[in-house]
Structure formats: C-alpha cells, structure tokens
Amino acid sequence: RKEVEQDPGPFNVPEGATVAFNCTYSNSASQSFFWYRQDCRKEPKLLMSVYSSGNEDGRFTAQLNRASQYISLLIRDSKLSDSATYLCVVPLSNDYKLSFGAGTTVTVRA
Amino acid sequence: SQTIHQWPATLVQPVGSPLSLECTVEGTSNPNLYWYRQAAGRGLQLLFYSVGIGQISSEVPQNLSASRPQDRQFILSSKKLLLSDSGFYLCAWTRQGDSPLHFGNGTRLTVT
16 A cells, blocks of 8 residues: 555536545554645645644645545635645654655646 | 755756756754655655755665755755656755655756
C-alpha cells in the first residue's frame, strides 16, 4: 500500500458546485496533515493544515477520519480560480520526510 | 517572516554539462531543507533532505548531489547532466516537528 493515495480525478465541476475528494494514508501514527494546491508550472502552496479532526477556511473544509485513515477536502461554491491540482501531504513517522500524494486535479468550468 | 529564495528560475543546459542550483532561507534557523523534482505531468519526487549543516540524506540514486555548506543554504549539483534530469526542481524548508513545507518558486531545467 502506498503511503499516501489520492483520488486522481479529474473532477470537472461547474461554477458554484461543491466538490470533495479523499486522501488515504498508511501511517496510523501520523498526527498532522496538509493540503496544498499546485497551479500549472508553479510551486505547491499550502492551502490548509490539519492537526485534529478537521479544519475549515472559508469555502474549504478538511475532515480527518483517523479510524479509516483518510482525510478529505471539500470545496463549496467552486470558483474558476479553484482549478488546480490538490496535493495531500502526510509526514512519515520517525523521519523528517513528508509523503506526497500524486494529486487530485480539479477543473471548474463556467 | 520567513522567505525562501531559489534560483535560477529557468535553465537550459546541454547534456554533459554541470549543474548548480542554489536555495537560501531567511528568517529562521536550523530548518529542515529539501530538494524535490517534478517531471512533466508527474508528482513530486524527493531527491535530498537535510536536517543540519553538512547532513545530507539521499532518497534516489542518481547523478545528482546536494550540499548544505551553511545553516540556511542548500545546493543541488551535478557534474554531468543527463536528458532525464530535465524537470521542475523545488527547494523547500520546514521547521522541526510536524510543520508544513514551504516551497521556493522552483527552477525549470531543460537538458538538451
């Protein structure tokens, strides 16, 4: 099993729609989780950190399910500018490395 | 506030030529430093990471090397580039512990 796996998408949604996708992780000891967004040919940028059951920032909500070892990202009222690849990142235990998912591509259409 | 600088932004190099990419972090001390590579349309691949001056951990055997001559400086090098070294190279830093990564703007390397 891969350390971090994501819904690859692509998710193609109309403006104003809600879109949600998951990230599963293998390390049950992980305590922190991060969502990044990456625009085409740009560096990843931190979208949200999750240290407990979840986090909410405006239209973005992350929810953590420790029992099933997955974290989800939900985007409400999608905007054209939300079109990007969303990366799930999980620190590995006993190490300084962070494991990246392959990314979920979201395209919001007018 | 902390900032990370990475240069150059783009680079075109012939096969067999050397490479040196530099990354510096400001506003923090003793950061963990990372070099990632992203091939076109692919995910991020961890190349090297460092938890202190002179300490380098290599993740993928290849013709690249890394050095950390100062606390906030991380350098990626190659003596002879291969075509397969083309990609988007990203430097990143994080504090000790469960902290998020912060990326530089990246260097887009094309080996011709």
